[in-house]
Amino acid sequence: MAKVTIIEQVTKANDQIAAQNQALLDQTKTVAVNLMASPGAGKTSLLMRTVEALRGKLSIGAIEGDTASQVDADKVATTGVPVIQINTGGGCRLDANMVRPALEELPLDEIDLLLIENVGNLVCPAGLALGEHVNVVIASTPEGDDKPYKYPGMFLAVDTVVVNKIDLLPYLDFDMAAFEGLIAGLNPEARILPVSCATGEGLDAWTEWLIELCSKPAC
Amino acid sequence: MAKVTIIEQVTKANDQIAAQNQALLDQTKTVAVNLMASPGAGKTSLLMRTVEALRGKLSIGAIEGDTASQVDADKVATTGVPVIQINTGGGCRLDANMVRPALEELPLDEIDLLLIENVGNLVCPAGLALGEHVNVVIASTPEGDDKPYKYPGMFLAVDTVVVNKIDLLPYLDFDMAAFEGLIAGLNPEARILPVSCATGEGLDAWTEWLIELCSKPAC
Numbered sequence: 197m198a199k200v201t202i203i204e205q206v207t208k209a210n211d212q213i214a215a216q217n218q219a220l221l222d223q224t225k226t227v228a229v230n231l232m233a234s235p236g237a238g239k240t241s242l243l244m245r246t247v248e249a250l251r252g253k254l255s256i257g258a259i260e261g262d263t264a265s266q267v268d269a270d271k272v273a274t275t276g277v278p279v280i281q282i283n284t285g286g287g288c289r290l291d292a293n294m295v296r297p298a299l300e301e302l303p304l305d306e307i308d309l310l311l312i313e314n315v316g317n318l319v320c321p322a323g324l325a326l327g328e329h330v331n332v333v334i335a336s337t338p339e340g341d342d343k344p345y346k347y348p349g350m351f352l353a354v355d356t357v358v359v360n361k362i363d364l365l366p367y368l369d370f371d372m373a374a375f376e377g378l379i380a381g382l383n384p385e386a387r388i389l390p391v392s393c394a395t396g397e398g399l400d401a402w403t404e405w406l407i408e409l410c411s412k413p414a415c
Numbered sequence: 416m417a418k419v420t421i422i423e424q425v426t427k428a429n430d431q432i433a434a435q436n437q438a439l440l441d442q443t444k445t446v447a448v449n450l451m452a453s454p455g456a457g458k459t460s461l462l463m464r465t466v467e468a469l470r471g472k473l474s475i476g477a478i479e480g481d482t483a484s485q486v487d488a489d490k491v492a493t494t495g496v497p498v499i500q501i502n503t504g505g506g507c508r509l510d511a512n513m514v515r516p517a518l519e520e521l522p523l524d525e526i527d528l529l530l531i532e533n534v535g536n537l538v539c540p541a542g543l544a545l546g547e548h549v550n551v552v553i554a555s556t557p558e559g560d561d562k563p564y565k566y567p568g569m570f571l572a573v574d575t576v577v578v579n580k581i582d583l584l585p586y587l588d589f590d591m592a593a594f595e596g597l598i599a600g601l602n603p604e605a606r607i608l609p610v611s612c613a614t615g616e617g618l619d620a621w622t623e624w625l626i627e628l629c630s631k632p633a634c
Contacts, residue, residue: 234454235566236559264564265565286538317537319507319535339453345483346483348484349483363586
């Protein structure tokens, strides 16, 4: 029983810091998106495409979470947007306490949209608040259409499911209707956005949703 | 400091149970392989292909680890091999204590090769012993060639790297030489086996390695 109590306290402490992070973001009218996915599903590619598509429309900042290395932050920095790398030192997810100093480093006053790329993982980051306003999972078609069934915690915890790599559909055994059916059963409110970061297909719906998010008075 | 001590004790307790699991496997001359990968990289597909290719050569058993569902165990059961599903209840990896009762359920006396499919995750399962004799990671070409750089803990912890989905290489920006270079830098002893579970290409080298493992007197 003692162990359970400790875990609850850790989660509670995280939630308190996450709430402080969100208050900080609200003060500067910055909308934060927590981007989650398996390794290699296309988090950095989507982020790069988003920066490119929204140039002149929204001012973007980024936080890159990884177990090691800063290769993603270096890539994002080439676009000119402010970016902070967080290395978790082997940890399988970001938490609110890791995000806090990154928020303090970033010029939030000048940022409309903060994209937080979590560690590549479909288990650990699900449901752990960072201070974000919305949660997004990127599913990738080569991973197969059964992932919502096998990682329900993640697919339950998100507002939007981006289905990336639709350019590979002709070469894969991926049933989009079956995938959408699983999401509808688990999380019927979730928006599903099929895209290809390689060809650009479908990205308009994604960026329009982000613009809509950033135009709400609550944000 | 107290927290660090607790974590060390947990790992130590796991290692003790893992050693007992390995002793049990050694008694029955069963070689155990810990199969790790991102979600959707092809763990179950490789397992199904392996059972098919080794029918009449090795007697196989399987343990399927998932956060939820038993869809993988149901698939594997169609091949006729004995299989046990372990649901971690949201946990991001198997541990030695979860594997123990599965070993007790399986007819180990009749099993030459036990394939343990870990939870889909490139972070948590790395380096946590289950009782296995060898560790394998399956990397998937659509994930990109930079994964060893971003998940070094996993690529350091394995004996063999299977590179799956090579049938998709013509449609991807995946540089096999760059990938192999990263592995050579991190873990020069690791064997690299490019395969396609879709077409069967490259699987002979994989099954030959498994046959060789099972023919060693130590196993």
